[in-house]
Amino acid sequence: MFLEKIQKLGRLGLTFFERIGRASFFLMQLLAGLPGLVVHFRLVVQQLYSIGVLSLAIILVSGATVGMVLGLQMYNTLIDFGAEESLGPTVALSLVRELGPVLSALLFSGRAGSAVTAEIGLMKATDQLSVMEMMAVDPIKRVAAPRFLAGLISLPLLTAMFSAVGILGSFFVGVGMLGVDDGAFWSQMQSKVDLHGDIYNGVIKSIAFGFVASWIAVFEGYDAVPTTEGVSRATTRTVVHTAFAVLGLDFVLTALMYGEE
Amino acid sequence: MSRRALEIAVGIFIALGIAALFMLAMKVSNLSAFDVKAGYTLTASFENIGGLKVRSPVRIGGVRIGRVVSIDYDSEHFEAIVMMSVDNRYNELPSDTEAGIYTAGLLGEQYIGLAPGGAEEFLRDGDRIDETQSAIILEKMIGNLLFDGASEGK
Incomplete structure (x- = not known):
């Protein structure tokens, strides 16, 4: 009984x-x-369309909403201290450093990563990948690599758009609706946000997340059990594993980038 | 969808992404703000620098003219040594200029404020500002106030 438990644990570890x-x-x-x-490069452009361009809507809408909500909530807290001018730097820093990269990566894996996994998994289930191999076409080079590269290029771009739209959203709420001073909003933001420390680190994060998210999506599809159920499981795993990997990696990267301050 | 439309869509996507990055760099971060391109270096030693940091602003009459480059501790004289870079446009500071550490607002960031003196000579690259005033530590002041108040009451 006890040994069985140990054996099960061992099997889990090995798998x-x-x-x-x-x-x-x-x-x-x-x-x-x-x-x-x-x-x-034609192959990559095709994938840039289905991975990047088609994710635009969800990224832009989420970015704007997150920015507007952040602006509204921060304003309510900051107004108690008479520090509503700090709305700009607060929103910009949280978006550029953390929320932008992480939320974009999570949305990206839900919108694009799952689709990539399902597509490659179904190609495998319907033996399209084996056919390619028989025709001496390497399916990794032909199918997997373009999707991976497209994901790696798309996510940093999408993240930049997410953060930019989010800041505009908080500008709209803070300055447009709640009456924060226009000049203070931008000038405080510019004095607090550092190009190297904040923007570059955000971009580095999004590249790392793009790498991990695309890798997981492509691998899960390629490694899926070639049945209907197997593909559906692989798709779920893509989203779950990407979420774990991104959140864990975000903690490590944040500790490395901002831990010394 | 035709090849052409697809490529146009991807092109717009990439352009939007780069535009967003550009906006973050130019409009959001301090790239466009003050930066010393060509400057000269001054040093000053303080007993206590409070919360001064590297990259903190150097101001004269409230105008930003430079920034702090490095902060070091001189264990021989038990003083903090602050190196600052001042823009070349402002190279006519009298040699008896005074430097003090002030706080912007009650809880704001700390900066070095310079107060020009009346000397004929100007400060040159690598010069040292002799007249300095340490940062005011709020806790110390409150402590003194409380302590004085208590001793008066006796």
């Missing part, structure tokens, strides 16, 4: 490390496939 190993090996093949995409 976990086995998957990590397979994912790492897959990543190396993926990275090896990237240089070949220079010649076939």
Whole structure:
């Protein structure tokens, strides 16, 4: 009875490390496939459309909403201290440093990552990947690598848009509706937000998240059990694992970037 | 969807992304704000610098003319040594200029305020400001006030 529990734990551990190993090996093949995409950039453009352009709506709407809500809530707290001019820096810093990269990555995995997993998983289930191999076309280079690269390019761009739209949203609420001073909103923001410390670090975060989110999405699809149920499970796993990975990585990156202050 | 429309959509997407990054860099961060491009260095030692930080502003008459470059501690004289870079446009500061550490508002950031003296000579690169005034530590002042009040009451 007790031994069985231990055995179960051991099996879980082994499966976990086995998957990590397979994912790492897959990543190396993926990275090896990237240089070949220079010649076939057409494939990447196609994926940039379905991964990046089609995610625009949800990213822009969420960004604006998050910015407006932040502006409203922060204003209610700050007005007690007569510090409503600090609305600009507060909103900008929280968006650029944390909320922008993390929320964009989570939305991205829900909107685009799951779709990539489902697409590749179904290709596998319907034997399209095996057919490619039989025609001497490497499915990793042809199918996986363009999607990975498109995700890696898209997420940082989407994150920048999320933060920018969020700041505009809080500007709209704070300055337009609640009457914070227009000049103070921007000038305080500019004096508090640092290009290197804040903006660059936010971009680095979003690149790291784009890497992880695209890697997980492509790998889960490629590694899916080729059945209807297997694909649906893989899709769920993509969203869940991306959320864990992004949130964990965000903590590590934040500690590395801002821990010394 | 035709190839052309798809490529246009992707092009717009990338342009929007770059525009957003550009806005974050120019409109939100301090890139466009004051930055010393060509400046000269002055040093000053203070007994206590309070909450002064590297990159804190250096002001004269409220106008920002430079920023703090480095803060060090001189363990021989038990003083904090502050190096600041001042823009070349303001290179005619009298040599007996006084430096003090002030706070913007009651709880605001701390900065170095310079008060020009009357000397004929000007401060040059690498010069040291001799007349300094330490930061006012609010807790100390409140402590003194309380202590004095208590001793008077006896």
